[in-house]
Amino acid sequence: MKRVCFLATVLFLVSNIVFATSMQNVATASKEQDITGKELLSKITSSKPTDHMYALGYVSGVYGVLESQGIAPDRAIAERLLETVKKYLEKNKNVLDHPASELVTSALKLHSTGK
Numbered sequence: 001m002k003r004v005c006f007l008a009t010v011l012f013l014v015s016n017i018v019f020a021t022s023m024q025n026v027a028t029a030s031k032e033q034d035i036t037g038k039e040l041l042s043k044i045t046s047s048k049p050t051d052h053m054y055a056l057g058y059v060s061g062v063y064g065v066l067e068s069q070g071i072a073p074d075r076a077i078a079e080r081l082l083e084t085v086k087k088y089l090e091k092n093k094n095v096l097d098h099p100a101s102e103l104v105t106s107a108l109k110l111h112s113t114g115k
Helices: 002-022 037-045 049-068 078-091 100-113
Strands: none
Touching: 037 049, 037 078, 037 100, 049 078, 049 100, 078 100
């Protein structure tokens, strides 16, 4: 069990570093390079481990950017963040064609304010 937790932590940290590096400025990410909320929700709910890790890394990357700006929720855990984003996307299906980075930002900002 300790080994699994350790591996999960390592995977989280590596994915966070990779995605945070590639998404240094979410606000100016071009729409051509971003995925949509629909694509992100598909990856979150997928049974494929690679899709789940992609979604986890994506959300972690956006979280890293928000955290550096002082607007991310405190002591967030990667899986909780992913669940927060999933719930937001499922509740707001009318915006799933928007860039995922904008939707993740909205979900995390709402979470940080407790709404």
